Every structure is written in structure tokens, then in C-alpha cells.
Amino acid sequence: MKFAVVVFPGSNCDADCFHVIKNVLKQPVEYVWHQESDISHFDCVILPGGFSYGDYLRTGAIARFSPVMNSVQPFAKKGGLVLGICNGFQILLEAGLLPGAMMRNSSLKFVCKYVYLRPENVKTRFTEQYQKTEVLKIPVAHGEGNYFVEPDVLKKMNAQGQIVFRYCDEQGEVTRDSNPNGSLENIAGIINEEGNVLGMMPHPERASEQILGSEDGRKIFESIIKAIMK
């Protein structure tokens, strides 16, 4: 079992993901430089948050062309687990590994704060350690998290359980006020049809230790570990 944390120039949550996997979950993990091409020996690849290539153009728009993404594509096609967090999610959208697109937050401002999430599908390999009734407290930190997808695709995604997390209030109600970025139907995280590529805007690696104020994100990593062990 081995995790890969991809490092693009401008990634800045790479060390945080690495820390949580290595020191909190005590699992083997390696950094993978964006120019590397062989990732076949990993079980799960994490695309971390940050501002890959500065994100001066459009978030994730340049990173999708970096050499390592040529390997992430076949890795995902073969069923390898891919987790994109924040900028990693944006890259997965740009790379076409997940449907939809990101727009700027409806406030037009960067937003960093704790939000509440409702796990909508706890039968994925990323979420099976959660209960459907749980309300998770996990922080967001992004300027472009306003998720959009065409209505017909959205319908299909809803039907197939591809919406994995939605923003909600402390009681678990999906409300307008609890949505930090204006995303469609309060979507915070989605999964592909095959169930092996997950993208989410909130940062589970910032909510994996009690000292930082929440451990609600850790079960994502624990779910992945369990799924790989199976």
C-alpha cells in the first residue's frame, strides 16, 4: 500500500497531505514531482491543493498538461484511486476526469473558514467510514469553488450517487446560507461514474487531528486505506 502526493510547481497543500498520511495515519507515502511519468506502483494518488503554476490563467488549466497528468489518466482508467482536493479537484475537472467546471465564488472573494458537510453517498471507497447522518466540520479555502455542471449531467450524477458531499448547516440542512461559494445544489465533492476518482473543495487534511479543531476529515483517508486493504 502506498500513497502518492503529486507536487506541481505552486502546490501548497502537498506537505499537509503528506504529513497526515505519514504521521497521523502512519501509511507509506511519497512525493511525486510533476515531471515524473511512472506512478504505476502507487495505490492512491492525491492531487493536493494550492495554486499550480500560479493559477494565473484559470485554476488547474495549466497543471492538466503537466507530464504527470499523462500518467494519472491511465492510472485512473485502470481503476486506481485518485483524490483531488481543492486545486486538485479543479485540475481533475480541467483534465476531464470529473464532469463539470469551476467558476469564481459568488462573493468574488477568496473564502477560508470551517464549513459543515453532509456525506451524501457513504458507499464509495472514499467515504465508507462515514454514516449518512453525520455532519462533518471541515475547512474550505478557495477563490474558485463555485461548481457548475449542465442540468442533464447533474440529473444523472444525482441519480447515480455521484454527489458525495454537500455544504449544509450545523444541523445538516442544505441551505443557501451554508453554501460558501454559490456552487450548484451546494455541491462540495463529486465522484466519477466508476467510483475511483473523487474531487472535493474542502480540505480533509486540515481536519484530521484534534489539535487543529476537527478530525472529521480523517475518515476519508481511513476509508481509502480500508478500500485498498480489501
Place this chain on the structure above:
Amino acid sequence: MSSLMMMTEDIITQHGLTLEEYDRIKVFLGREPNFLELGLFSVMWSEHCGYKNSKLELKKLPTTGSGILIKAGEENAGAIDIGDDWCIVFKMESHNHPSAIEPFQGAATGVGGIIRDIFTMGARPIALMDSLRFGRLDEAKTRSLMTGVVSGIAHYGNCIGIPTVGGEVYFEESYSTNPLVNVFCLGIARKKDLVKGKAVGMGNPVFYVGSSTGRDGIHGATFASDELTEKSHEDRPSVQTADPFMEKLLVEACLELFKKPGCVVGVQDMGAAGLTCSTCETASRGNSGIEIDVELVPRRETGMNPYEIMLSESQERMLVIAQKGKEDEVLKTFEKWGLHAALVGHVTDTGRMVVKEKGKVVADVPSKALTDEAPLYKRPAKRPAYLDEVNRLPDLSPEKSNYTNELLQLLSEPNIASKQWVYEQYDHMVMDNTVVLPGSDAAVLRLKEAGKYLAMSSDCNGRYCYLDAYQGTLMAVAECARNVVISGGRPVGLTDCLNFGNPLKPESFWMLQKAIEAIRDACLKFEIPVTGGNVSLYNESPQGAIFPTPTMGVVGLIQKESDITTLSFKEEGDLIFLTGGFGKGLGGSEYLWRVLDIQKGPLPAFDLDEEWKLQKFILKAIQKGWLQSAHDTSEGGLAVALAECAMQGKKGALCELKTSGLRGDEILFGESPSRVVVTVKPQLKDDFIKLAQDFDANIVQMGMVGGTQLKISYGGKLLIDSKWQELEKPWRTAIENGMKMSV
């Protein structure tokens, strides 16, 4: 020597130099300087780089202490030993004038500059704080400046991935056209990995890395050393543009390179005065010489002359002095990060800074003349006449029997209201270290690598300093240290950013002098060394000078995780104590200004010994594990402090203030310093009281945490009575609502 031209008085004064200073230059050179050389002296002898008006005063500050590894002024920032091979490096700097002219880029480049100061030392930057001051929030100009400054800071800090964990925001008329943007950065390093900014080793290659050089920011340092005028917007080319992605690459590449043994001899970033400052400073510190050829400097524009290249302040550039023979390794490391390192020159043993253009010498000056020989002035100082007038308090309106409405008003005043509109735009959690988030008395970080905890705070109340520069500054140092202490930390170092008016005006200079004396006295008492900082003078516009604003940044070390203490009420039934007494006087308070419309002193009494006693007592009580919460009284006084504890803890409290002889508004809203509201579990009451006696600390039990109402009674009257939720609403939304008014 080419382009020798006769210097006219006009050219000299346009360079911010006096005729006497020009004569001094001639003595060092033994001849007339050429135009480029005049430019070099102009920037290096500016206040911004040469501290010519403030250095004699700054020498009064205590810079030594047991933990000091690198003293203030020796390098780009001071370094402090935190034990177990680890050290911290931190500093605060201003970027006021650029932010006044171009708020987004001005603030962003300020963040970039202070980060470079830290990683240049070999330390990984892990935290930022921003201390901001604007005019009144109901002015459109303020909202426009604040929008730009906050988004500029967010743009840079968020992209580069360093959390902005704290700071402060004040609104006050005097900053209306001259906002203050003071930026603090802290980094950590293993002691053995610290890097010096020295050019040594005859023949060692000098590399230029990072962004190419453009015409932006030429004479920025000189610009920063002048008053803002109606025409300052014409200086916009003096403001540089920010590229945080480039700096992120520089941080990673440099820290990777520094770890490779024997590759790097010295490093210096190109901040104010760009290539000029970095070359002459490294040579001067190394007691060596340096020779570069501007033709080899990567440029982003054609036709740039040596003057423009040497004085450009284009951002995100570094000068790396490598070990001869390691050139390939240096180039390879930068290439990995997509950066090009250009060989621009080498170290010499001549003691001179020589600039060539295609091999031809275009400037040749002694390095130390630029760095160490800036003239130092002791300016005339005079106590401002206005002080008598503003320190006479008129008779106040009669007392009221209930002050709930006044408390609600104060909670919605921008200086007191929650700053979440600001800090939610900053990524304050990246790096997985932020234990206590913004909105507390101090930010608390854990250092995963070192297994340690740090508290840090930045503070200054400019109005206090306007009313009394000496005592106001004492109170700023005290509050900053107190905020660290009540969060569980023992202060280990202080950095300051001294924002004042034109030092050539005796009243301004007098206030600068008083402030520095106060920092000295407070730091000696609290045993905190000053590790460095910066001076920003000439903060004047046609409307007058800003309030004198010596911003403090204090960092403290927290012994163990369980010492981390926050301000929120924790449990029903906890006992509420006030340490430090009820205080006396309303002078200088937010209440006096915003509710009664009186902006006057005198400040309430302050005693350094009392403060020191209080801090030692609180820290001991925390380390014994006896305090459930701790929060000092500051703007808005005791009532606002209690409201903040209640709102953040989502709990009410019942308090009775058992004293007499004070006005109701005085006891509620007076800003008497050296006071902390703490809560203690009932079963620890006796232990706590005993400890207070041991420390001879003044404590009084005020009440108990519980319910949803905050009730404060005094002299038989219920002065405050409100649900905490009703207090929270105006407090949380005031700034957001204020910003919604059209810009």
C-alpha cells in the same frame, strides 16, 4: 569613468540628497560621482535603507538576550533560539506608501518582501500577520483602499501557501489618505541551516535568480522616504507588481539549495533599492568587494541603462553568492524549479562595489560608504503643543442607569467589531499548524517538525500614542506581550514597525523619540529583546500626519499543548475573575470617541511593574492548568471583553462589579490597561486565590458563566442585560455591512 556630468543642485535634491550629503559623497569617492553613483547613494542613504533620521534613536533599543542567535541589524532579520536545534526568524515591515497609491499591488509586494527577508535567512516562512490602518469605514475611499489591500494580501499569501494567522485592523480619520500596511512574517529553521547575507571568498560567483528586471519601482526606497502629496499618484511606476508564484518557486528552490552542503556562501533578496542594496550589503557584511556587469542581468525591457537596472525594484529577485566549483549544482537546482540563474559577477577583495556595462566600469564606490556611512542625524525634537489641549477632559454628560444600547453600539464599531470579513479572505490554515485561529487575542501555531507551540500577536492603538506617545507605546508593547501571555506563551522576542510623520518636523521627531524610549523601557522590564523591524517616516499627506503608530509584533513560546488558552467562556458554572482591578478613567477610549464624540485623554494610568506582575501571575496560573479562559480588556473596556468571552463561548454570564466611586460607563467601557478577565473552575477557586496572593496580584471575583444572558450590575443597577446572540449579531456583521456600501 564615463558620463561625468556636472551635478546641478536640482539633480541632487531630486535624488532626496542635501548638498552637505553630496559633499560627503565626494569625500568618499575623492571625486564627483557620476549619475549612476549618485543614484546608488540616493537609495542607500534614504531613510528607508539608511535609517539616517532614526538610527541614533534605534540604538537605544535592547537587542540582546539569552536566546538571541542573530541580533537586530546584523542580517535581514533577527533569529531566536527556541531549543532542540530549532530557531525562529521573524520581522515586521511597512508598505504604506505603495499601498496608498496602488493598494492591491502595494500590499501584495509588501507581503512578498517580508517573506523574502525570512527565507533569505534559510528559514521556512510559516506564518504571516498584517496590521492595517485605514480612514473611517463610512468613507468610500477607505472601502476602496481596504478592498484593494486585503485582496492584495490574500492574493500573495494564499497563492504562496503561507497562512495569514493574525493581525489587526483599525479605522481612524488620520489614516484616511495615508493607510498603514505593516506585514509580519515568521519562519523556522534548524540552527545549523541559517544562511548569512554575506559575500565572501575571492572569485566566488554571484548569481541573479528570479524575475527579470524591469523599469518598475525605480527609486521606490526614495519614494518611501518622502511625504505623500496630491501628485503622488504620478509615482505609480514606483510601485512594483507582485508575482507570488515566482516567489513560491524561489522559496522552494532556495531552501532546497541551502540544504546542499557547501553550495551557498551568502544570499540576499532584492527588495528596496534592488540590485544596488543586495550587492553592496553582501559585500559590506563580508568585508569584501563585489563586481557585477549589468549586461548579464536578465531584463524584461529593452534599452534599459545601468541606472535603471541598478535601481529597479522589480520583485521576486534574489542574489545568490555560490561557492566556486558548485556552479553546476546551483544551476541544476534552480532549473528543477523552472528558474534561470544568471551569473552576473563575482566576489572581490577590493572592498569596492564595481558595476560594469559590457566590461566597461560605470560605477566604482566603496561598499561600506553606501551601507555604513549614511549620515546620521539627531533631529530637533519638540513636544507638540496640541498635547495640552487634547489631554484636558471636558465634563461628561450625566450617568445613565443602563448601558446595553451603548454596548451594542460599541460592538458594531469597526475597531471593535469582528474582523472576519478580512481574515476569511486569507488562507489562515494552510500548513496544518494553526491551532488558534484569527479572532483571538493571539494566534497559536504548533510546529510539527520541532514539536513546539508558538503564540504571536501584533498590536498598537494609534490614538493612545497620539494622546501620549510614551505611555501609548508602553501600552502597545504591554498589550502585545499580554496577548501572548494570556494565550499561554512566554514572550521571547519583539519586532516593531515605527510609523510616524516627517522626522524633519520637530513634533514628529519628538514622538518618535518618546516611542523608542517606551519600547526600550518596556522591553527591559519584560525581558524581551528587540529582534529587528522597520521605520516608516514621512507618513503625511496634505491633511497632516498620521497618528504616531509604533506597531508591535511579539512572539512567545508555549511550553506544552495544554497551556494553550483562548478567550471564550468554556463551561457553565466557571467563576469569572477580573485581574488587575477595575481601573479608572475614560480618556482615550473608544466609548469616549464613538459614543460621546470626544477624542481626548488623558490616558488611564499605566504602571510597568503592575503589568509585569500581572503577566507573570497569569502565565503561572495557565501553566498550572487552572485557567479555563483568559481575555484582556482593551478597546471597549471590561464590558466588551466580557461580551467577547460570551459570544465566542456561546454562553451568558452573571456579573456583579463590587466596587464604588466610579461612573457606570467608566467601569464598563474605560480602557484602563493591565487587566485580564479569566475563568476558573469552582473547585480551583481557593488555589487560584492563593496563587494571586503569592504574586501580590489584584483579583476580584465578578460572577459566573451560565445561561444565555450577559448581565452586568454595579451599584445596585443592572447596567448591561442582553442575550449573547443579540450582542453577536452587530459585532459579527458590522464590517461586512459597512463594506457593502458602494465603493
